Amino acid sequence: MEWEKRTPYLLRKHFGYKNLKCFQRRAIDAWAQHRDCFVLSASGSGKSLCYQLPALISNKVVIVISPLISLMHDQCMQLAAAGVSACFLGSGQPDHGVELRAMYGCYSLVYMCPESLPRLARGLQDLAQSKGIALFAVDEAHCVSKWGHDFRPEYGNLGTLRKDFTDIIWRGQKVRIPVMALTATATDRVRDDVLECLHLSNPTIVITSFNRPNLMFTVHHSKTTHPESYKADFEPVIRRYKRSGGGRRLPCQGLLSSRSKPPHKVPDLRPRQLQDNQPADEAAEIERATCVARAKCPEVAPLPGGNLDDDPEHIPMEFEETDDDVESYITQSTVGDIQDRKETQPSTSNTPDIEKAEERRGGDFEVQSRGYSGSKLRRLRRKFSVQRGGNRTKQRSRAGACIIYMPTRTETVNLTNYFRRRGVKCMAYHSQLPKEHLKQVHELFQSDRLQVVIATIAFGMGINKPNITHVIHYGWPQSLEDYYQESGRAGRDGALSHCQLFVDMTTLPTLLASFRNKHETILARNMLAQCHRYAIRTDICRTQMLMEYFNEKLPQKCQLCDVCISGPPKEEDLTQEAIQMMKAIKHSNRGRGRNFKEAVKSIRHEGTKRTTRLWWRGFVRILLEHGYLKDTTTEKTFAAESKHSRTSPYLKFLMPTSKGLRLLRSKKCKLKFHPQGDMIVAMQMNEETNKNSPKESRRTSPVQHSKRKTKRKQNSR
Numbered sequence: 001m002e003w004e005k006r007t008p009y010l011l012r013k014h015f016g017y018k019n020l021k022c023f024q025r026r027a028i029d030a031w032a033q034h035r036d037c038f039v040l041s042a043s044g045s046g047k048s049l050c051y052q053l054p055a056l057i058s059n060k061v062v063i064v065i066s067p068l069i070s071l072m073h074d075q076c077m078q079l080a081a082a083g084v085s086a087c088f089l090g091s092g093q094p095d096h097g098v099e100l101r102a103m104y105g106c107y108s109l110v111y112m113c114p115e116s117l118p119r120l121a122r123g124l125q126d127l128a129q130s131k132g133i134a135l136f137a138v139d140e141a142h143c144v145s146k147w148g149h150d151f152r153p154e155y156g157n158l159g160t161l162r163k164d165f166t167d168i169i170w171r172g173q174k175v176r177i178p179v180m181a182l183t184a185t186a187t188d189r190v191r192d193d194v195l196e197c198l199h200l201s202n203p204t205i206v207i208t209s210f211n212r213p214n215l216m217f218t219v220h221h222s223k224t225t226h227p228e229s230y231k232a233d234f235e236p237v238i239r240r241y242k243r244s245g246g247g248r249r250l251p252c253q254g255l256l257s258s259r260s261k262p263p264h265k266v267p268d269l270r271p272r273q274l275q276d277n278q279p280a281d282e283a284a285e286i287e288r289a290t291c292v293a294r295a296k297c298p299e300v301a302p303l304p305g306g307n308l309d310d311d312p313e314h315i316p317m318e319f320e321e322t323d324d325d326v327e328s329y330i331t332q333s334t335v336g337d338i339q340d341r342k343e344t345q346p347s348t349s350n351t352p353d354i355e356k357a358e359e360r361r362g363g364d365f366e367v368q369s370r371g372y373s374g375s376k377l378r379r380l381r382r383k384f385s386v387q388r389g390g391n392r393t394k395q396r397s398r399a400g401a402c403i404i405y406m407p408t409r410t411e412t413v414n415l416t417n418y419f420r421r422r423g424v425k426c427m428a429y430h431s432q433l434p435k436e437h438l439k440q441v442h443e444l445f446q447s448d449r450l451q452v453v454i455a456t457i458a459f460g461m462g463i464n465k466p467n468i469t470h471v472i473h474y475g476w477p478q479s480l481e482d483y484y485q486e487s488g489r490a491g492r493d494g495a496l497s498h499c500q501l502f503v504d505m506t507t508l509p510t511l512l513a514s515f516r517n518k519h520e521t522i523l524a525r526n527m528l529a530q531c532h533r534y535a536i537r538t539d540i541c542r543t544q545m546l547m548e549y550f551n552e553k554l555p556q557k558c559q560l561c562d563v564c565i566s567g568p569p570k571e572e573d574l575t576q577e578a579i580q581m582m583k584a585i586k587h588s589n590r591g592r593g594r595n596f597k598e599a600v601k602s603i604r605h606e607g608t609k610r611t612t613r614l615w616w617r618g619f620v621r622i623l624l625e626h627g628y629l630k631d632t633t634t635e636k637t638f639a640a641e642s643k644h645s646r647t648s649p650y651l652k653f654l655m656p657t658s659k660g661l662r663l664l665r666s667k668k669c670k671l672k673f674h675p676q677g678d679m680i681v682a683m684q685m686n687e688e689t690n691k692n693s694p695k696e697s698r699r700t701s702p703v704q705h706s707k708r709k710t711k712r713k714q715n716s717r
């Protein structure tokens with residue numbers, strides 16, 4: 001094929017790769033045949049190259065539709081480093097000359113938001129007929145679909161591309177400009193929706209495995225809203241980053257310096273090599289970033305005096321108290337929603353304070369950047385190659401970088417403070433912080449000068465940083481698409497990386513506030529149910545479960561996740577419990593079944609060692625999954641939307657199935673199951689209460705308990 005001849009040279013020259021990956025070859029081949037294409041490939045697999053290379057091969061312009069300015073900016077910077085001219089257009093572009101030059105074909109790649117498309121329609125037509133447009137690439141194409149996890153209504157208008165650029169006259173010939181849609185997260189339904197909305201005609205579908213074999217998925221139970229939990233859950237992270245030099249002394253600067261205390265004289269215990277390699281200006285840069293943020297934000301509260309060391313025992317010996325702490329207060333004060341200063345404790349409220357789509361988009365920021373071409377391009381390229389090859393980067397990234405996702409904005413700030421007090425260099429990121437601050441976080445993190453970012457979902461799309469070794473989700477994600485996409489930020493260099501999920505298994509995930517119609521609410525709850533199922537199951541490999549969600553069958557277990565490593569818990573004979581539940585719901589079956597809570601109450605009254613509703617909820621879900629019971633309410637609402645409809649955690653009215661009734665009649669049947677996450681937590685809680693309660697009340701059923709009570713009353717009479 002003609003295009004393949006130039007590829008090795010271009011690949012080596014601009015990107016330093018030897019070969020195209022198989023899926024990249026297929027996508028570019030479709031483009032070369034003027035065919036539309038849909039590319040579905042794991043995050044970090046290299047989708048960008050599928051539309052970047054056509055620009056270089058054809059010497060025409062590639063128009064890339066992208067959802068966030070920050071994302072476009074990152075890509076332009078990376079292309080500049082690769083010696084490819086690129087620019088982005090739209091509200092974030094301060095230089096109007098860039099738009100003019102872009103429409104004259106001065107840049108190989110032109111990025112724009114979908115909102116800009118109607119305004120630029122005329123210019124694009126002219127460009128297509130003059131310099132020529134090689135391709136329209138719709139990046140993060142799942143935003144097109146309202147079934148996707150990042151729906152953007154403006155993406156719905158992109159269907160016009162196919163109509164408007166089908167018969168373009170270029171150098172006397174009629175050409176059809178292909179459209180390429182790319183995404184890393186799309187279920188079958190989302191994929192079909194994208195194809196339909198974009199009006200792709202007879203597209204080539206390129207689907208690769210979703211699997212990222214270097215990601216270790218683990219799930220942990222944690223009372224994520226409990227004040228003690230930060231300590232238990234984050235100590236390993238803190239230790240890692242303290243060791244790698246996160247808490248060194250920062251130089252005092254400007255308005256912050258007068259507030260800081262003189263440093264304690266403590267011996268510097270850090271390894272020699274580390275001390276020598278740590279540039280002092282980085283910390284100053286972080287500080288400067290927040291100074292700027294503070295200056296820009298009118299509602300900044302005065303800095304609190306004298307309470308930097310209200311937790312002195314937590315200031316590590318080898319780290320002097322840092323001015324970074326002061327910065328954390330600035331970060332708080334820019335939030336405006338934090339009242340007191342006891343924020344080293346997690347929020348006790350479990351109510352998420354963000355609306356998902358808004359938060360994700362709100363995390364975008366404007367960038368003062370013109371296009372990259374000519375001498376500017378060469379300068380940038382030199383600068384980047386020095387940074388890339390430099391020793392400093394290697395030294396800094398030894399512990400890897402880490403993103404911690406918190407469910408609420410308040411909690412991002414709380415945890416940032418907590419980390420800083422323990423000497424870890426980190427910054428908060430959420431949509432309500434000043435844009436200047438967000439931009440700085442991006443830049444510092446990207447250039448390895450910041451190790452930990454504590455963020456809401458606003459920080460995610462487009463973070464293409466190779467050495468992120470840990471992504472932690474602290475609280476229930478809203479969907480497995482979200483979870484997988486955000487976790488996909490880890491291990492992009494191919495190195496083994498950790499994706500940890502901390503959830504409170506005693507609670508059910510709740511929806512973030514948003515405008516949804518009834519159907520969308522059902523869908524969103526269904527997505528939550530999938531997250532719950534993922535976290536609670538103790539007997540299926542986590543990666544296999546994630547792949548199953550994306551309709552991919554992974555033939556082997558990953559051998560990395562917590563289920564594969566520790567193995568499922570021992571099977572228990574739960575026949576008696578199954579019969580108890582079956583009996584409890586059988587008798588009040590009047591067409592709609594028995595309320596789950598009432599059923600548990602009646603079982604407790606009869607006497608059982610399984611006293612918590614939490615345990616029964618887990619167990620009922622097993623029975624539902626195995627077809628012994630059905631949930632009449634969730635069946636109606638979930639069945640249409642989910643292949644896992646039986647496993648919804650939101651139990652309401654239960655009825656035995658014919659299989660369940662057969663179990664009641666049979667004398668020999670034995671039911672053995674692995675207890676699930678919530679059942680294990682319930683049993684542990686039970687044990688603890690038994691340990692702490694007086695001996696006589698241990699392991700007594702409510703019936704025994706009430707009998708004992710009457711006896712006591714009689715005696716006293």
Ligand SMILES: Nc1ncnc2c1ncn2[C@@H]1O[C@H](COP(=O)(O)OP(=O)(O)OP(=O)(O)O)[C@@H](O)[C@H]1O
Pocket residue numbers: 017018019020021024041042043044045046047048049183184462464466488492
């Ligand atoms: N042919 C190739 N050979 C080797 N490495 C490659 C190749 N193509 C891409 N990569 C590398 O893969 C990494 C991810 O690339 P890219 O940002 O395009 O991923 P992506 O699929 O767009 O991810 P996301 O969906 O998360 O945005 C980059 O660091 C890039 O260097």
